[in-house]
Amino acid sequence: MPYSEGVLRADVAAKVERHIASCARCAAELDMIRSVTCVLSNADMPVSEPANDLWAKVSARIADEPVRPTLSPKLGIAAGVAAAVLVGIVGTRLLTPVVPIQPTGVKTVSRVGTLTALQRAQKPVSKLQVRPHPPASKSSPVSEQRYFARSGGASSWYLKAKPGRPHRPVEMASAALKDAEAYRAAIPGRVPVASRPVVESCRAIEGAASAPPASTGDAVPIGGELRVGLGMDSAERAGSAAIAPAAAGAAVPVETETLASSSPGVGRALYGEARDAGYYSNDTTRAASTVSVVDELNETEGIRTAAIFSY
Amino acid sequence: MWEEADADLVAKAQIGDVGAFGELVRRYSRTVYGVVSRMADNADDIDDIAQEVFVQAYRSIGSFRGDAEFSTWLYRIAINTTIKLMKKIRSRQATSIDDPAGGLAETLVSLETEQPDRVVERKARNEALRKAVHELPEKHRTVVVLHYFENLGCEEIAKVLDCSVGTVWSRLHYACKKLQGILSCEI
Numbered sequence: 001m002p003y004s005e006g007v008l009r010a011d012v013a014a015k016v017e018r019h020i021a022s023c024a025r026c027a028a029e030l031d032m033i034r035s036v037t038c039v040l041s042n043a044d045m046p047v048s049e050p051a052n053d054l055w056a057k058v059s060a061r062i063a064d065e066p067v068r069p070t071l072s073p074k075l076g077i078a079a080g081v082a083a084a085v086l087v088g089i090v091g092t093r094l095l096t097p098v099v100p101i102q103p104t105g106v107k108t109v110s111r112v113g114t115l116t117a118l119q120r121a122q123k124p125v126s127k128l129q130v131r132p133h134p135p136a137s138k139s140s141p142v143s144e145q146r147y148f149a150r151s152g153g154a155s156s157w158y159l160k161a162k163p164g165r166p167h168r169p170v171e172m173a174s175a176a177l178k179d180a181e182a183y184r185a186a187i188p189g190r191v192p193v194a195s196r197p198v199v200e201s202c203r204a205i206e207g208a209a210s211a212p213p214a215s216t217g218d219a220v221p222i223g224g225e226l227r228v229g230l231g232m233d234s235a236e237r238a239g240s241a242a243i244a245p246a247a248a249g250a251a252v253p254v255e256t257e258t259l260a261s262s263s264p265g266v267g268r269a270l271y272g273e274a275r276d277a278g279y280y281s282n283d284t285t286r287a288a289s290t291v292s293v294v295d296e297l298n299e300t301e302g303i304r305t306a307a308i309f310s311y
Numbered sequence: 312m313w314e315e316a317d318a319d320l321v322a323k324a325q326i327g328d329v330g331a332f333g334e335l336v337r338r339y340s341r342t343v344y345g346v347v348s349r350m351a352d353n354a355d356d357i358d359d360i361a362q363e364v365f366v367q368a369y370r371s372i373g374s375f376r377g378d379a380e381f382s383t384w385l386y387r388i389a390i391n392t393t394i395k396l397m398k399k400i401r402s403r404q405a406t407s408i409d410d411p412a413g414g415l416a417e418t419l420v421s422l423e424t425e426q427p428d429r430v431v432e433r434k435a436r437n438e439a440l441r442k443a444v445h446e447l448p449e450k451h452r453t454v455v456v457l458h459y460f461e462n463l464g465c466e467e468i469a470k471v472l473d474c475s476v477g478t479v480w481s482r483l484h485y486a487c488k489k490l491q492g493i494l495s496c497e498i
Contacts (some may be wrong), residue, residue: 001480001487007431007465036487039494043440044433048348050340055333058365062329097336 004033317362317381324372332372335381338367342382342391344459349456350393356400357439364392386457386471394449443493451486454479 002008003016019026051057317338323331340361347360368388375384377394444452450472457463457471458479472479 001484004464005465032491033484033487036491036494037459039440040455040490043459044437045349045441045444045456045460047345048354048435050344050361051358054358054361054365055336056339057362058336058369059329061362061366062332062369083316 001033004030004037318377321375321377321381322471323374324369325375332369335368339382339385340365343385346389346456346461347384347393349441349444349460350390350452351397353400356396360393360396363396364389367392383470386461387473390453390471391458394453399420440494443490444494447489448487451482451489454482455486455490458483 003013006013008016105220317335317343320331320335324335342363343361344357347357347364348354351357351360364385368385371388375381446456453472454468457468458465463471465476465483468479469476
């Protein structure tokens with residue numbers, strides 16, 4: 001079309017002309033367009049003359065139209081922008097909900113507070129990995145939150161205190177050794193205070209915990225594992241007593257079944273799952289989940305067990 | 312000079328000067344009637360459509376920013392108003408396309424003096440052409456009327472229709488192919 005109208009650039013028109021000379025289809029198309037254009041240009045389409053009363057009729061219709069003052073384009077644009085900004089500010093204020101500041105924190109447990117009052121770690125927490133603790137059993141409706149943390153190479157269980165208070169590792173074994181009776185008394189529903197033999201065995205284990213692990217074959221010394229049996233039965237005492245000589249220096253394979261056989265309900269849950277769950281690893285997630293199982297069993301069996309691990 | 316006069320009249324009309332708008336009506340009445348006559352189906356509707364075109368122009372005179380010529384802006388109003396009213400009229404009454412003799416043929420304006428035979432032949436050819444143009448789709452009919460009868464360039468047509476120049480060329484090419492099939496006996 002533009003070529004037939006003569007509005008193309010000279011170089012472009014030359015290219016089109018060369019193509020038309022070599023293309024029969026485009027040449028026929030061009031002939032058709034030129035024919036129709038000629039007919040239309042020479043056609044005399046009927047045109048009506050304007051009516052004599054055109055303005056009278058138009059003025060009569062627009063007489064009732066209100067006079068609409070118009071702003072200059074710049075003023076109109078400025079007014080529109082200002083109105084849009086104002087609407088945006090007002091709308092933002094009206095639509096933004098006022099959210100009261102909620103205090104964050106975790107639920108605290110009385111016994112947790114009591115526990116942290118008894119024992120405090122010496123070192124501050126360098127790295128915390130918080131894992132929420134599932135709700136406690138029915139006997140203990142208050143939920144606790146514990147997390148497994150590492151501080152300076154030593155891993156300890158941290159019992160969170162009230163919000164805002166610093167978190168300190170709780171060396172349960174030491175606490176039990178130091179003030180086991182107070183700890184036991186603070187926890188409702190627990191069995192009475194551990195007996196002296198248990199405490200003594202625990203001391204032995206604790207002392208052996210600092211010994212370097214043996215490097216023999218398949219022996220996997222527990223290395224710092226300590227079981228604080230508070231109120232253990234005779235079978236468990238035997239098991240713990242069996243552990244004590246082993247931890248004293250001889251490298252013996254750690255068999256969870258040893259403890260499990262003496263106390264199936266507790267041993268396996270405590271040590272078997274603990275090792276499988278990564279108590280001996282850096283997997284704090286599994287450790288935290290195992291703690292919940294341990295705590296459940298502890299509460300059932302009435303035995304409180306903690307472990308201090310050293311890497 | 313003419314354009315400045317148009318701009319001044321528009322500015323006066325924008326602040327409520329009806330007389331200035333009346334002058335604009337007088338200047339562009341033939342232009343509007345030409346577009347409406349070639350787009351409309353029935354001669355009886357041309358006056359009503361033309362009145363509506365100028366009433367709509369007065370109502371929206373305040374939105375004319377002056378970035379295009381007043382004629383271009385008025386063409387757009389005329390095209391849109393004609394198409395809208397034609398649709399409304401068609402929905403209310405039977406169209407008069409089936410009776411071209413009772414339409415625009417009676418209002419032909421011929422300034423040339425010709426022999427009767429040639430006049431009759433010419434009238435018949437024009438009627439056939441008018442009928443063929445009216446058979447085109449509205450958007451193709453619009454570009455044909457504006458380009459071949461109103462003598463507007465494709466760039467100005469693109470401004471009137473608010474489309475690209477390529478679109479105008481494309482519609483013109485399609486219209487020519489369509490008219491070629493309808494007017495094959497006339498060419």
